[in-house]
Amino acid sequence: MKFDLDTAWRETTRLASDNAGLLSAIAGIFVFLPYATLLLVLPSIATLPELPKGASFETAMKAIEAFYAETWWAFVAAGIIVTIGLLSMVALLGRRERPTVGEAIGIGLKSIIPAWLTLFLQNMAINIVALLIIAIASATGLAALIFVASVGAIAVAFYLATRLSLATPIIAVDGELNPFRVIAASWALTRGYGSRLLLFYVLLALAGFVVIAVVMLVTGVILALGGPAFEEAGGALVSAAVITGAMLLVSAVMAAVHRQLRRLEQGGASVPRAGGS
Template sequence: MAHGKLDMGKAWTQATALMGLNRDTIGAIAGLFFFLPSMASALFVPVTAITTAPPAGSSGGEDPAVVMQAAVDQMTALYADNWPILLAVFAMQFIGSMSLFALLTDRGNPTVGEALATGIKGLPSYIAAQLITVIGASLAIGLPLGLISALGGEAVAVLAVLVALVAIIYIMVKVSLAAPVIAIEGQRNPFTALVRSWQLTKGNSVRIAVFIALLVVVIGIISTLVSGIITLILSALGGGVATIGGAAVNALVNALLTALFVVVTVAIYRQLSDDLPQRAADIFE
């Protein structure tokens, strides 16, 4: 199914308009489902630095695969030790994201309560779609490239990793609209939602990837500078103030970025969907 080319300028204009029109509701949902869980995670989950130093007694020229495996093992241990908290945080953020999708894209002008109900109902389908994507990508990309890198040596392994990263980014772009499909179109079949997202992004994968990459770079630089300055000020106060203040700053940045990317995804969906609500078209006429 053919779609028009994504207009990145229009998508950003629509996103900022949506944020302006719904700032109170977006702020409430982001505060409850993004800020507070991130704050709790920052305070109760220990921060573990991922070390890539070679083990003691090694030559220092460690195989990249060994170093990567060590980092993966550390992350696995972190999740294993704190999975109840992290699971609750992920669930809250998923519900918040789905609720925002429903609130901003549903043609029925839902209330906050109705949007939350839609978010909760769509959560199993959304999680299933994520799991299908991860498992499918692992089988389609990870296994062949893992075999190639194992047989081809270090240079081939590095090339395989680069190819895998490109393929992963491509798949993420292709399935990026599955969440609004579940929320707005009421699609509860995760396979159908993924196929619909794949169709919606047809012919616009590169544009979507470039648009998101530009946002990540620009907003990442701004948020890093702002959070860095605030964290430096808080560090001067020392003790618990610095710890709690730093956690609050990081949680606020996470909440703002998450809400922003949800709204941007809505704007992209509105452009590419064949079933745009009439009220959405009226807003931006």
């Protein structure tokens, strides 16, 4: 048996539609409100600082460093709140006992520290592998080899990220809170399905990019008719809504992929479904 992209997408849409009301409640609290507030209060966080024409690389780096030195707390706060929301939504969709919204949020709160530790370890491992590939190629001094190695390092990083992409449902659904065990479990669960899973993610990302681009273009034209102040406030709300929709989809995708791979792990045995269907 193999991971089926069509089944994963159908289950994703079913989970999202069957639990739309409950998901919207969590996403509204933990995604839309934080992002909308930040974008309205600190609109500068949405864009990097503008640089003068002909600015040197050193000048650009200093400007970017200064930007993040002033706004890092906003990104950290938003990241923590959104991660709690994502964990809560995945728990709501994936747990057999079908938790209430309050119980799902409780799971998210309890899981936030293990989730961030897992994310840190994952990113560190992926960066080490990618940098090692580039460093080995750089030691040869061959520009062509360095270029090929850089492209290969990016490909390897995406593959490793795919193999480790089920950390969130393993934490929120399976209840595993040990970061090392979470990483090992995600690696084991995705064994043999990495390539198809990566293809599924890439197709979703491309489709999502097109949809978001169209939405932002259309709403941008409409909001521009209302003047600068209306355009800025409306743009913040639209951006927050787009981010919220994306997080809803990500949570449903994670739950659906985790569910299908668990079924495959059990030899196709039926797994109780959230939403009562």
